[in-house]
Amino acid sequence: MEKFVTIGEAAQLTGLSAKMIRHYEANGLLPRLSRTEAGYRLYNRQQLALLGLIRQARKLGFAMVQIQSLLSLWRKPDRTSREVKKLANAHLDEITQKIAELQQMQTALQQLADHCSDDDSAQCAILDGLSANTMLNSAHSPK
Template identity: 65%
Template sequence: MKSLVTIGEAAAVSGVSAKMIRHYEDIGVLQKTSRTDAGYRLYNSQQLQQLGFIRQARNLGFSLIQIESLLALWRDPNRSSRDVKQLAELHLAEIRQKIAELSQMEQVLQQLSDRCCGDLSPHCAILDGLAPNQNLAAESQ
């Protein structure tokens, strides 16, 4: 591979769109690139590695703030693996919480769907289940 590649080539190699590469550079997640005399961005192998790292971290659902922290740790040869693991475990706990919330949503929606006849009748248990509790509306008046 050439030592410097254009943004299009960087996008193809990393799997990150050119638009997102520019965005990551603009917000400081990706280190600034060198430019040609015509202003075209050129990416080196280190930046391509960073893009691959960012892509993988995004695929795992890390936020940009978390990715910045992970990148800083990745670049630091004196890092403590404890710090990396702490970030990963925090994110894992967030994922587990989201899974629990999604599971609860699934159960409620399944119950509502099971109670709905799905026929030509205007009565719908799903809509009834989504409507605010009538007792709560009366209490607030």
């Protein structure tokens, strides 16, 4: 006989909050759940595994739509590992792009901070630099 757990137990076992579990259910990430006569949700081993997969995917930064794709592949016994790897590599490419953008931001902000006199004067190289970049960007943007 299959063992079922309540949402509180599911939350404890998966490291997710009950609120997040309900959110994932509302967004269709979980199949229809069994319920007690009183209406309490009941989770089986497979649903707990799904919740664990969702939690790990979120920790790795996958978007909800990507998680839906991962879950679809997880449920599909005739999937190929190539399909899963393609999805993972696409996410890796997004992460690599975000890292590059963050490094550019870091460099630009470091340059502005390096030019700050850090004294009591009203002159501020950081604000001057930010406003100069804004003026340059608006001059080059299409109208």
